[in-house]
Amino acid sequence: MGKTLALSLEKLVEEPYASIISYPEHNKKEVSKRLRELQRLGVTALRFSGRKQVLNVPVLGKGCVGVVTIAYRKSEKVALKIRRIDADRATMQHEARMLERANLVQVGPRLLGVSKNFLLMQFVDGILLPDWLETRIAGTNVRKVLREILEQCWRLDKAGLDHGELSHAPKHLIIDQESSPVIVDFETASTDRRVSNVTSVCQFLFVGSEIAGRVAVSLDKISKEAIIEVLRHYKVVRSREAFDGVLDACGL
Ligand SMILES: Nc1ncnc2c1ncn2[C@@H]1O[C@H](COP(=O)(O)OP(=O)(O)OP(=O)(O)O)[C@@H](O)[C@H]1O
Ligand SMILES: [Mg+2]
Incomplete structure (x- = not known):
């Protein structure tokens, strides 16, 4: 800048x-x-x-x-x-x-x-996740950042607050100078909807998007099928145990 x-x-x-x-x-x-x-x-x-x-x-x-x-x-x-x-x-x-x-x-x-x-x-001094991933391929940093994103989504789920735009979030995750992720833009958030922060962000990061491919190259082998399976279970029980299962399947 x-x-x-x-x-x-x-x-x-x-x-x-x-x-x-x-x-x-x-x-x-x-x-x-x-x-x-x-x-x-x-x-x-x-x-x-x-x-x-x-x-x-x-x-x-x-x-x-x-x-x-x-x-x-x-x-x-x-x-x-x-x-x-x-x-x-x-x-x-x-x-x-x-x-x-x-x-x-x-x-x-x-x-x-x-x-x-x-x-x-x-003010979050950082760069959007897709750009951040481009500059930082392999390494532990990626895993730590992704894990922190999931932990934040878990906290939102527990609080009953659904962000609403995390299944396609190329512009809603900023990684700051300390490599801490910050979720932005709560304009379509709601406390009335069923929460789906963890499932949506996993879909975005590991399963569905172009980003998922970029994420996969910087992690050890992860199975999309296994992730989908644990997410299905998490959706039903929404417990910390089930969430730990999600982290595990995502290699985090
Ligand atoms: N607190 C912040 N610090 C730094 N940059 C920010 C901050 N909040 C938002 N931005 C930047 O501004 C962009 C647009 O913000 P935001 O998504 O809230 O606007 P919007 O009008 O709702 O956009 P959209 O229509 O894409 O949802 C973000 O993608 C991010 O790059
Ligand atoms: Mg918006």
Whole structure:
């Protein structure tokens, strides 16, 4: 990441930043409303830097609901999820409530603040799992990271909180500088659904996706059939013992 300037809030009324604050299009009224909202959250500046781009400006990430950037509360560096004006939800409150519950079991970036259009959270300095796997093939590190991802999913299962997007999670698992995985994006999370964090993430990491192939080369021989079998059992009994069986079948 190259060095970029931190921009104070008054600079954000200018293009192209205004269009990012009210992405995907510049809406003057909305921008000034949102800048007041940022002020109330204690945000003093934003920094446009990261591996993704919107409107030729680097950012941490972009999805259907939000654009994620670096922000500052005075000298504290945090991550800011900006609600897109075309998002299919009216506020960030649900995501904040879900993230708060995940935080209770030490999962997810720490929630730092929320308003109608913004969610402030701990900044995770890392790279997405698929990219991380590319740079780190064989070795114990991979096993340790995957095991920690499964442990976090087990804690979410036990807490009754279903993330909802872990069966296809190329953008929802960040590995930080200390090689600790962080699960992000709790906007489709729910406490009303049947939980399937462990089964979904195993499907993604070991069974179904292109990632599964990349994971397999860095672990000893694992059998997809055996994993599917233990997951079936885990789904029914959902005990620590059954979860240990899952870890075992995944070679972790
Ligand atoms: N706390 C954070 N620290 C650093 N980067 C983050 C953080 N939260 C999210 N990101 C980055 O921003 C991207 C988009 O975040 P998120 O998935 O929450 O947005 P979204 O609009 O819901 O996206 P999608 O539509 O893909 O679900 C993530 O894939 C990740 O790369
Ligand atoms: Mg999302």
